[in-house]
Amino acid sequence: MPVTVKQIAELAGVSRGTVDRALNGRGNVRPEVEKRILQIAEEMGYTPNRAGKALAYQRKNLSFGIVANAHGNEFFDDLLKGAQTAADEYSDFGLSLKIAGGRRYDVTQQLQQLSDFQAAGVSGIAISPINLPEVERKINELVAAGIKVITVNSDIENTGRLCYVGCNYYQSGITAGGMLRLMRPEGVRAGIVTGSIRMLGHNRRMKGFSDAVKQLPDSAIADVCESLDEQEVAYEETRKMLMAHPEINTLYFAAAGAVGGMQAAVDLGLQGLTVISCDDTQEIRRLVRAGLIQATVCQEPFRQGYRAVQILFDAVVNNIPPAEEFCYMDNIIRIQENL
Amino acid sequence: MPVTVKQIAELAGVSRGTVDRALNGRGNVRPEVEKRILQIAEEMGYTPNRAGKALAYQRKNLSFGIVANAHGNEFFDDLLKGAQTAADEYSDFGLSLKIAGGRRYDVTQQLQQLSDFQAAGVSGIAISPINLPEVERKINELVAAGIKVITVNSDIENTGRLCYVGCNYYQSGITAGGMLRLMRPEGVRAGIVTGSIRMLGHNRRMKGFSDAVKQLPDSAIADVCESLDEQEVAYEETRKMLMAHPEINTLYFAAAGAVGGMQAAVDLGLQGLTVISCDDTQEIRRLVRAGLIQATVCQEPFRQGYRAVQILFDAVVNNIPPAEEFCYMDNIIRIQENL
């Protein structure tokens, strides 16, 4: 049978209130008493009962905020669904999840959302941060105010964020390269379509991909272009790249843009291209089913949101910090047959 | 704010006890009162509070049993780890998990274990059943006695088991074939090493694989042999098969046996074989790293155990039956780069 506060209290010859104060460092306990209580708890292997805690927490107003600036984006919708699912599993603690969506890459908006969350009294925040000093500072301000912050999907340095939950971008690129190792043994001439060279994640993917391709016999990166996550731009840039490099036999989409890019390839009448993309949005699925994309490397957006809330909860409610600073999702290879 | 029994009681003008009886069909409630209570609960969208329930459940002696006859088997160890993890997450309900391991394919043992669980008063059982009529009957007996039963990893027909949680074997085979579509465009001559033709799962995998290979241009299944899940047998049978069919350019391991089988291929000095296996045990990982296996299709054993316990819990405690009769795990493709 698990140990309870009551039992510890009896053994220590004090009241449950005192035990509670000692165990949770609320102060107002004589040091020697505190020491004794902690020791007993330790010896008996005390772990708080989740249900008791939950019931007591209902009178607080526990809430987390999540900042994912990309409304309507299928990827972030999945991530938010995961976060909401986890939050629902803690509903007996009275936990509510506040969601901040809105335009992407809008720093003013993001800073405002963070301030709003703080004003609303959230205890934890998960954010997909814009990688700028202002955001860095704001996050540190929140952390200093006692709010637990973690990053999801994108990371940001020099902050007191507890951990990063998201894609292992480098390995994602490596994995894409690995598929080419298996599919293009005669050698790879790769064209890369990235999102933006200003995006850390995209760059890490490219680095992983390049490193992997360099290992392959008779292989090289032919060229790189940017889609800026827009299909029209992807179309034009991919078209230019393919025309300038007729030796390209492989395309790697390190971000959004596969729809536009593949349209360019089709319009140019190119056959036999090997194409690897990232993620599995509806549009990507369609291209995989159509046989235009051979494989796509996915990053479990649902689980990212789910884990983010779980980790916040453990940190805030159970005072258990994340096991690792980088909580990476699996890089899932999907082909037509297991889409 | 969520609705509570207390609120419903006030609205219905009865006591909490009566509401409890009505909501949980415990009888001894005047039909008209019961109807009124149920209606109010429905209207207000009542869902029981998990924490309250947990606290109350602590006085019962809730337990589940899991029958996975394969002690020391890495795959089943992962599955059990998943089951235990889920059970721990319900520890505030006082849930304990009883594990029955032991020898594989021993019907007498399995029947005994089921009886023992019943005698011990478990409310739910997850079992990886031996596919025989005796087991079928025993399961139906347990179900008739009010015990919720689900199957994990292997299924059995004609029983009242709530659902099956495990690998989608057919799709696993299809996915393996899909990898060949990408890796062997010039045509496949496949040798299949299955476990036993008496194992349903292995057969489904083979069927999926064959169906996929038949779709490929200039491709065929050259031969099939059985490893009986033993490396020595796998060595001999694979060796015979490879010698009898020099045209084989591809091996598919639909079950255990890759270590022995690949040793045979190495000893025969065969080069350039494309090899696909299932699962990711240590030994498989080693072979993938060594470049002898190009890809392995995995079935998330941890999650199988985890989901199994979750589903049992929902059925037993929340009276929520599984959403689907077949709860399939993902078929995860692993190659050297994302192992």
Place this chain on the structure above:
DNA sequence: TTGTAAGCGTTATCAT
């Protein structure tokens, strides 16, 4: 500094 008691939501027992 420490103890007491009430409260969170559900369930079970006992009395009516």
Place this chain on the structure above:
DNA sequence: ATGATAACGCTTACAA
């Protein structure tokens, strides 16, 4: 058939 009450483990406001 129904109501009252206590119990589960934890937190906290208040009293001592």
